[in-house]
Amino acid sequence: MNNAAGDSPEWSELDPKISALVREIIARIADKWTLLIIEALHEYPDARFNQLQRMVEGISQKVLTQSLRQLESDGLIQRTAYAETPPRVEYKLTPLGESLGEAFCGVWIWAERHWEEIEASLAAFAAKKMLKEKS
Amino acid sequence: MNNAAGDSPEWSELDPKISALVREIIARIADKWTLLIIEALHEYPDARFNQLQRMVEGISQKVLTQSLRQLESDGLIQRTAYAETPPRVEYKLTPLGESLGEAFCGVWIWAERHWEEIEASLAAFAAKKMLKEKS
DNA sequence: TGCGTTACGCACCTGTTGGTAAGTATGAAC
DNA sequence: GTTCATACTTACCAACAGGTGCGTAACGCA
Numbered sequence: 001m002n003n004a005a006g007d008s009p010e011w012s013e014l015d016p017k018i019s020a021l022v023r024e025i026i027a028r029i030a031d032k033w034t035l036l037i038i039e040a041l042h043e044y045p046d047a048r049f050n051q052l053q054r055m056v057e058g059i060s061q062k063v064l065t066q067s068l069r070q071l072e073s074d075g076l077i078q079r080t081a082y083a084e085t086p087p088r089v090e091y092k093l094t095p096l097g098e099s100l101g102e103a104f105c106g107v108w109i110w111a112e113r114h115w116e117e118i119e120a121s122l123a124a125f126a127a128k129k130m131l132k133e134k135s
Numbered sequence: 136m137n138n139a140a141g142d143s144p145e146w147s148e149l150d151p152k153i154s155a156l157v158r159e160i161i162a163r164i165a166d167k168w169t170l171l172i173i174e175a176l177h178e179y180p181d182a183r184f185n186q187l188q189r190m191v192e193g194i195s196q197k198v199l200t201q202s203l204r205q206l207e208s209d210g211l212i213q214r215t216a217y218a219e220t221p222p223r224v225e226y227k228l229t230p231l232g233e234s235l236g237e238a239f240c241g242v243w244i245w246a247e248r249h250w251e252e253i254e255a256s257l258a259a260f261a262a263k264k265m266l267k268e269k270s
Numbered sequence: 271t272g273c274g275t276t277a278c279g280c281a282c283c284t285g286t287t288g289g290t291a292a293g294t295a296t297g298a299a300c
Numbered sequence: 301g302t303t304c305a306t307a308c309t310t311a312c313c314a315a316c317a318g319g320t321g322c323g324t325a326a327c328g329c330a
Contacts, residue, residue, distance in 0.1 A: 018247070022246045022247050022250055023171065025246045026167065026170055030166060030170055031166065032165055035161055036158065048307090049306075049308080060288065060290080061290095061308080062289075062290090062309090062310095063287085063288060063289085065307085065308065072260065074253050074257065075253055075256025075257075075260075084297090085295095085296050085297040085298060085305080085306085086304080087295085087296070087305085087308085088307090089308090096249060096252055100242070103244070103245035104241075105241075106240075106242075107238045107241075108157070108161070110238035111157045111160045111161055112153070112157050114231060115153070115157055117210060117231055118160055118209050118210055118231075120210070121208065121209055121210025122208055122209060124210075125208035183276085183277090184277055195318065195320080196278080196320095197279090198317085198318060200277085200278065200279085201317095216277090218326090220275080220325090220326050221274085221326080222276050222277055222326075222327095224276080
């Protein structure tokens with residue numbers, strides 16, 4: 001009665017088991033690199049490994065591999081390897097991954113819209129801290 | 136012409152300086168604890184320190200303090216200390232923080248709606264891996 | 271006088287994350 | 301037969317995140 005389909009869109013109290021699950025999922029996808037990879041794949045579908053590494057600036061090969069495996073096992077991206085030489089592997093978002101990308105789109109827009117406020121706040125906070133330490 | 140106000144809602148190419156800034160902001164807010172704190176404060180405004188620690192299950196005192204400081208310096212929460220005994224400190228989301236909470240709401244809903252698919256995908260992936268290792 | 275409460279700060283230590291660098295498999299080209 | 305490219309995997313190591321425990325300030329109460 002409580003765990004199966006209830007597709008209620010309201011954000012009400014849901015039972016703690018599911019809540020914990022959701023938290024775990026959030027914790028798994030909410031890291032810097034994962035988000036950037038999803039965004040890169042959202043903009044450039046069917047990207048290859050080295051392309052991704054170039055797009056997600058600063059990521060190391062190892063972390064990219066790890067993140068891609070994680071995303072794959074979560075069902076967010078699809079990995080397609082072609083038995084050619086040199087080998088070719090293409091990654092693309094699954095429909096599930098696409099839907100997550102769209103959900104995150106709001107956050108990207110938020111960041112784009114509010115970065116100036118954040119910068120200002122950071123500066124103000126640093127100034128206040130300096131003042132406090134002086135005294 | 137390019138960096139100031141252009142409030143274009145389209146998701147077009149924006150100049151790399153801002154893009155990097157946005158990435159940095161995303162990297163700063165996109166971690167497990169920060170998100171959970173924002174959600175807790177979204178649901179229970181004016182929460183106190185120990186209340187938050189109880190709500191965000193599993194967080195340590197140190198990390199909660201650190202995260203709150205970070206959120207405060209980013210201008211996402213407001214800290215109000217009352218000079219009483221025992222001391223009382225209340226935290227609430229600023230309008231900026233509220234807007235971020237709303238932007239993230241989509242992700243929460245997404246997670247709530249799709250956790251079953253993710254679980255299924257994880258299980259399938261593990262099974263496939265087992266199969267591979269057996270051979 | 272000593273205990274309790276709240277909201278921390280600080281020091282220490284460990285576990286995980288992440289970077290670097292090297293090795294591997296494949297087949298085609300030279 | 302050596303080289304080259306791709307897409308990894310593995311080993312090693314450093315850095316940092318995070319947990320634990322102790323200290324603190326302020327006052328109220330017994």
